[in-house]
Amino acid sequence: MTHPDMPALFRISAPGKRVCFWGAPAHVPPFRSLAEGLEATGANTGNLFIGHGLFHGTDCAHKAFHPGFGAIPAERLHEHFDMLFVPASNFVGNGVDLTAHAEYFARTKLPIFCFGLGSQLRPGEAPALKPGTEAFLRLMAERGGSIGVRGAFTAEVLWDMGIRNTSIVGCPSLLGLRTTTLERLAAATPSRGRMAVNFSNNVRRHALHPEAMRACENALLQRLLGENAYYVLQNEQPEMEFLAAMAEGRADRASAAARSIAELFDVSATREDFRSFVERRIRVFFSVEDWVGCMATMDVSIGSRFHGNVAALLAGTPALFLVHDMRTRELCELLRVPHVMLDRPLPAEEILERAAEVDYGPFLAQFRRLGIEWRLFLERNGLGLGFHQMEVPQQVAA
Incomplete structure (x- = not known):
């Protein structure tokens, strides 16, 4: 396994900012049963990679997950944080209800940075989103420079809803990749x-x-x-x-x-x-x-x-x-x-x-290009991207 102290290829830079995270979790607190542990992941352990990637891939003055809507009044959230980061999952789905979240964050003053938004719709399926979910999506579009979506399909769904400020950037779970990881993939x-x-x-x-x-x-x-x-x-x-x-x-x-x-x-x-x-x-x-x-x-x-x-x-x-x-x-x-x-x-x-x-040659070549798109995406949201030189082995370079 690659050593955890090896530098990641990419780092999101928010100098001097106090960042509040809400969305996919990065860690699970101690639990008494598998059901309790699963609930803490957002009912899917795969969510941990989304939250973990964005949380640990961000450099800022202070960062923490939101302690709960009852812990800090929405109108005072700006006293504790300067930005809201949303490690997103499949929010664009007809069964998702984000009413409480839309109402809470609408009362805050924080800009919103969303990375990894995806859709659960099928091709040709018309969105029938709950009003609160649609309100939350529009709030993120209004409060952010650009919403980071997983792929072209999600971007098209949002476009048809009138949400046009999107960037196709994949998933923040990939922020955990390291140069030695790519070298191992190339040689495997x-x-x-x-x-x-x-x-x-x-x-x-x-x-x-x-x-x-x-x-x-x-x-x-x-x-x-x-x-x-x-x-x-x-x-x-x-x-x-x-x-x-x-x-x-x-x-x-x-x-x-x-x-x-x-x-x-x-x-x-x-x-x-x-x-x-x-x-x-x-x-x-x-x-x-x-x-x-x-x-x-x-x-x-x-x-x-x-x-x-x-x-x-x-x-x-x-x-x-x-x-x-x-x-x-x-x-x-x-x-x-x-x-x-x-x-x-x-x-x-x-x-x-x-x-x-x-x-994995095509992936390694694409990942170099994706880094450029990430830089543009972050700049649209007032953030920076630091990255280390990525050496793609010649035998697999595109």
């Missing part, structure tokens, strides 16, 4: 020696091709039951319930959860290799550092969770992204990371073969 040769896998089996309804996605994920899990593979969770409910039951010594609950997992993946719950897999090969992390550290021990990561694969990239481990919806598609297209569209049932062996052939 993926293998099946030790694999990490992630799935989106609980959000298949968002998929562009739900049945194809289900077939691909199920085939991949079934193929990996006998391999040296580890299934890393983000918020999959039966799997989380299984881990919680095992930790509590509740064999009855664990068996019920295992049956639910088996049903999701179309595999017999009585198979010995399945039982061994769920008992020994499922992992969940509530710390970015721990997650990245685990990924550094892997030879390759494969899956449909964007941030599950970002964990691998931050460790310098190559990943194959399985694209199932517009959220992952726009990010993969922007970053030019190796990806496969799940638009037809793919045999598991084909997915594994594609993973063995991933080429």
